[in-house]
Amino acid sequence: MTVTNILLSGIVGSTAYGLAHEGSDVDRLGMFAAPTDELLGLHQPKESHVSTAPDRTVHEAAKWCRLALGGNPTVMELVWLPDELYEVRTPLGDELIGLRTTLLSARRVRDAYLGYATQQFRKLQNRSEAPLSSDKRIAKHARHLKRLCTQGYELYATGRLSIRVDDPESYHRFGESVAADPQAAAPLLRHFEEAFAETRSALPEQPDETAADAWLRRVRRQFYTQAQGTPA
Known part of the structure; x- marks a missing residue:
């Protein structure tokens, strides 16, 4: 499976939890940006790519944000991994890690x-x-x-x-x-x-969708200008 424009990717699952044993699968989770011009037409690009051997799931940035804002435990792991488990980190990926608490409710x-x-x-x-x-x-x-x-x-x-x-x-x-x-x-x-x-939660009742939306718009701007052949 070849997916371009990976923003963030790392090892998740039992290996990340410290629960893996001999023979355990190594699971990978990532996020990518679809070229912005592909989002403008009648047919939208595929939002998720899943493969086995190796086990890998990659979500498009907008889908990842929607899942994270909903509290999805699986996608949330991606922005809380120990540094050594990241395999791809980009400036936009680091920005999202910095915003991770705003996604929570x-x-x-x-x-x-x-x-x-x-x-x-x-x-x-x-x-x-x-x-x-x-x-x-x-x-x-x-x-x-x-x-x-x-x-x-x-x-x-x-x-x-x-x-x-x-x-x-x-x-x-x-x-x-x-x-x-x-x-x-x-x-x-x-x-x-x-x-x-x-327990009284440390989290707000609602996530800050404004921060996620602003980040996603930065992603769209970067990958639109790249698609037009001008520097991002």
């Missing part, structure tokens, strides 16, 4: 992270309906549930997001316990539901 972070965690819990509960599910896959869903709860609560309470988890071994032990009994995940989910409800 208390309600959207809470709903998105708890929502995704609840989806993971439902997958665990439905194990009996998928007899071919392996203990490894169940343990993986359990680790995701715990990570989403922990990271989401940190972001909600402090306005900061730590990508690498504390005590990775505790996540693996949790996964093993849930693989043996999916209901073992229920107390953790209830704990974080209560924690979110009882």
Whole structure:
């Protein structure tokens, strides 16, 4: 998969979290800018490119912003990665990293992270309906549930997001316990539901869409002038 005009790209997923094991896939996430003149016609360019072997997802800048403003946990990782996990960083990408806190809102972070965690819990509960599910896959869903709860609560309470988890071994032990009994995940989910409800968030109720919009317009200006053959 060849995508041009990459603004920001890095390694995400289990490798970034510190939860990878031998044989784990290496997931990459990135953002690109479509040439501005391609956005002006009747047919819009593709907004996302997804590939496997290697596992890579790249979103167009506008789509990435919409997802981030909605609190999407997956895309949000891209602007909170440790420096060593970035593989592409451009000046516009660095600008966006600098704006990352303006993309956040208390309600959207809470709903998105708890929502995704609840989806993971439902997958665990439905194990009996998928007899071919392996203990490894169940343990993986359990680790995701715990990570989403922990990271989401940190972001909600402090306005900061730590990508690498504390005590990775505790996540693996949790996964093993849930693989043996999916209901073992229920107390953790209830704990974080209560924690979110009882905690006053450091985040505003609404994100600052003005900052994201201004950044996106700078992207459009740069890639329009380049398309016309004049310096950006």
